Amino acid sequence: MDRQLDRTDWRILAELQRDGRLSYNRLGRLVNLSPPAVAERVRRLEEAGVITGYQVTIDPAKAGLPLTAFVQMRCAPGRCLLKTTTAGDYPEVVEVHKLTGDSCTMLKIRTASMRHLEGLLERLGGHGELTSFVVLSTQYEGRPVEPPASELRPVTDSAGWSR
Amino acid sequence: MDRQLDRTDWRILAELQRDGRLSYNRLGRLVNLSPPAVAERVRRLEEAGVITGYQVTIDPAKAGLPLTAFVQMRCAPGRCLLKTTTAGDYPEVVEVHKLTGDSCTMLKIRTASMRHLEGLLERLGGHGELTSFVVLSTQYEGRPVEPPASELRPVTDSAGWSR
DNA sequence: GTTGAAACGAAAAAATA
DNA sequence: TATTTTTTCGTTTCAAC
Numbered sequence: 001m002d003r004q005l006d007r008t009d010w011r012i013l014a015e016l017q018r019d020g021r022l023s024y025n026r027l028g029r030l031v032n033l034s035p036p037a038v039a040e041r042v043r044r045l046e047e048a049g050v051i052t053g054y055q056v057t058i059d060p061a062k063a064g065l066p067l068t069a070f071v072q073m074r075c076a077p078g079r080c081l082l083k084t085t086t087a088g089d090y091p092e093v094v095e096v097h098k099l100t101g102d103s104c105t106m107l108k109i110r111t112a113s114m115r116h117l118e119g120l121l122e123r124l125g126g127h128g129e130l131t132s133f134v135v136l137s138t139q140y141e142g143r144p145v146e147p148p149a150s151e152l153r154p155v156t157d158s159a160g161w162s163r
Numbered sequence: 164m165d166r167q168l169d170r171t172d173w174r175i176l177a178e179l180q181r182d183g184r185l186s187y188n189r190l191g192r193l194v195n196l197s198p199p200a201v202a203e204r205v206r207r208l209e210e211a212g213v214i215t216g217y218q219v220t221i222d223p224a225k226a227g228l229p230l231t232a233f234v235q236m237r238c239a240p241g242r243c244l245l246k247t248t249t250a251g252d253y254p255e256v257v258e259v260h261k262l263t264g265d266s267c268t269m270l271k272i273r274t275a276s277m278r279h280l281e282g283l284l285e286r287l288g289g290h291g292e293l294t295s296f297v298v299l300s301t302q303y304e305g306r307p308v309e310p311p312a313s314e315l316r317p318v319t320d321s322a323g324w325s326r
Numbered sequence: 327g328t329t330g331a332a333a334c335g336a337a338a339a340a341a342t343a
Numbered sequence: 344t345a346t347t348t349t350t351t352c353g354t355t356t357c358a359a360c
Contacts, residue, residue, distance in 0.1 A: 004227060005226060005227060013219065013221060013226070016219035017218050017219055017221070018218075019216070019217060019218075020183050020184065020216075020217040020218045020219045021183065021184060023353075023354055023355085024354075024355070025353075025354060025355085033327075033328095034327065034328050035355075035356090036327080036328080036355085036356075036357085037327050037328075039355075039356085040327090048225060049222055049225045050221060050222060050225045051221060051222075052220045052221065052222050053182070053219075053220045054183040054184045054217065054218070054219055054220065055179070055181075055182075055183045055217070055218055056176065056179035056183045056214055056216075056217055057215045057216045057217065057218050058176060058180070058213060058214060058215065058308055059212055059213060059214075059215050062211060062212045062213045063168060063176070063213050063308060064167060064168060064310070064311055065308060065311060068260070070233075070260075070262075070269055081324075082302065082324045082325075085324075086323050086324065087303065087306075087322060087324050091309045093303070094303070094305075094306045094308065095303055095304050095305075095306065096301070096302035096303045096324055097231070097233075097298045097300070097301045097304075098298065098300045098301075099233075099296045099297065099298060099299060100296065100298075100299055101297075103296065106233055106296060106298070110308060111311070112311030112312070113311075116312065133235075133262045133263065133264055133266065133269060134262065134263045134264075135260045135261065135262060135269070136260075136262060138258070138259070138260050138261075139245065139260070139261070140250065140257065140258055140259045141258050141260075142218060142257075143256070143257045143258065145223055145226060145228060145257065145273060147227070148227055148228060148274070148275030148276075148279065149275070149279065159249065159250060159251070160249050160250065161244075161245045161248075161250050161259055162245075186335080186336060186337090187336075188335080188336065188337090197345070197347075198337080198346095199337090199339095199345080199346075199347095200345070200346080202337080202338095
């Protein structure tokens with residue numbers, strides 16, 4: 001599937017982002033397709049790499065990780081986080097993005113306490129300059145991805161930012 | 164369930180983060196529990212709000228949204244994004260976090276093109292000062308959450324940062 | 327892409343240890 | 344109390360249209 005996603009594909013993705021456990025039976029009914037047809041669509045989306053998997057979503061606070069923080073790293077030459085460490089060294093780091101501009105990477109962090117965060121930032125500091133932002137509250141996270149404006153966009157609810 | 168998650172809970176969460184579609188049958192086998200026992204555990208985790216749902220995971224680039232950016236907002240008085248707009252106004256915004264420090268919010272953005280991103284940043288700029296970071300590449304995203312160091316942590320693979 | 331049928335697997339309940 | 348077994352139900356897949 002190299003062609004652009006059509007309206008039906010996006011409806012399927014919307015439903016599966018809402019509930020990733022939907023059976024082809026129910027999913028088909030929701031998008032007005034028969035079970036085999038919708039199964040074939042999903043299979044193609046998986047094959048094309050549009051769908052990369054299915055995950056349970058967790059409330060980190062309820063799981064004992066109430067602190068979220070963003071960290072911008074500006075790694076020192078030869079000590080870049082990405083080059084000198086491995087994912088297993090920093091289990092608290094749940095996202096790593098390389099950036100344009102001054103900072104080289106943006107990290108998203110989950111920790112159990114300020115004490116843990118402090119320790120982590122100190123360890124990270126060994127790789128270069130860093131700027132950290134502690135999250136006070138999260139309005140949205142894992143919000144369903146929608147088709148770009150160029151394609152027909154489904155109606156979005158007009159609810160506010162708070163969840 | 165107000166008590167802390169035990170080792171088995173974390174093993175269940177680890178497996179469901181890997182594959183959110185696991186049946187109680189398979190899941191039970193993976194964590195050495197009978198299907199009813201594991202079903203009861205999952206039910207409790209859902210009830211306690213630790214598990215908030217199940218989502219398909221999508222590769223935004225493959226879905227026609229190749230650009231990711233972070234935006235730090237410093238909203239002007241009376242024009243705060245959170246107060247004057249609604250989620251539906253900005254479908255490109257997939258995450259919204261309130262921050263400590265100078266910036267008031269951190270946004271994560273997905274767009275179809277630089278042109279879209281430019282237009283979006285202009286609209287967002289109407290709410291106050293902003294600093295934007297375009298993502299060059301993403302090493303990790305949606306990485307499984309692990310138990311904090313205070314609790315027994317499962318073995319983490321020692322693979323590098325690249326996925 | 328749809329409909330129908332058949333086979334498979336999962337979930338719930340009851341019985342048992 | 345937890346596990347196993349059975350039964351029932353739903354889902355998936357295949358074949359025909």
